[in-house]
Amino acid sequence: MITRAKTRALHNSNIATISTSPPTCFSTANKDTQWRSAMENEFNALIQNNTWSLVPRSSQNIVGCKWVFKIKQRVDGSIERHKARLVAKGFHQQEGIDYLETFSPVVKHTTIRTILSLVVTRQ
Template sequence: MTEELNALIKNGTWSLVPYDPSMNVVGCKWVFCVKRKADGTLDRYKARLVAKGFHQQEGVDYTETFSPVVKATTIRTVLSLAVSNGWEARQLDVSNAFLHGHLKEEVYMTQPLGFLDSSQPHHVCRLHRSLYGLKQAPRAWFQCLSSSLLQLQFVGSKMDSSLFVFNDRTTIIYVLVYVDDIIITGNNSDAIGKVISALDSHLL
């Protein structure tokens, strides 16, 4: 729990503000799970702070929520292209992906259970970044990721908005996005490595 909270604080996820009765304050809870290795043995215990998005009110602290995910036919097409050409394919799982998304709306949340600020116990969290559980969290994350890819000279596909393509005649790279799971493949392994490094720095 402490590790999760430190990650939230490091990312500037919220700031404490005085409570006002006019605010719609959503609750939050801790969700615990056990991560296991491929062979079934224990890897680690994980705690995640999740916002109670069902407390949100449309038009007050969220508007649009839709976030596109890559189509199954797009995945099959790109992977078959990679296999037939002998390209490297990398799968990325972004740690705390939703925390990278910036909120445009004013969202207020109660302080996490067990970590109440003793000097400001009646304050609430004004969220600056999205949290798991918020209705707009997937959309905010997708906007953050797509913006980073566009800065790296990728172009969004008109046929599938979760497919991004980089093509400079000699190098072609495909990026497939399914929420926080990313597949990247192309004809240049060095270029793929540079893209991954660039994304890592963009999303910190």
């Protein structure tokens, strides 16, 4: 069942989505103070977390990056914040040249169940 309040919220969120869309390129985002602030926050967080370190350029492939922009909205459709993420263009890398192995810290549910069953059986 959809109440009038829910209908209004859905309508308002559609209006907010249509009227405000995130920029598609850096040059457009750089002209707006809100997007510049979002990019600055992201960049400061990356530096604070020691995400990368600068090294001298060598003959190796340089992995580029790009900004991805998103508008976070509240349930009522109003804008909560502008979010910017700096992402690496990892698709330019070649296995064996730019990297040797991959690491993904993802645990599968079957692994957790197996470990828990071993713990229970061995007390």
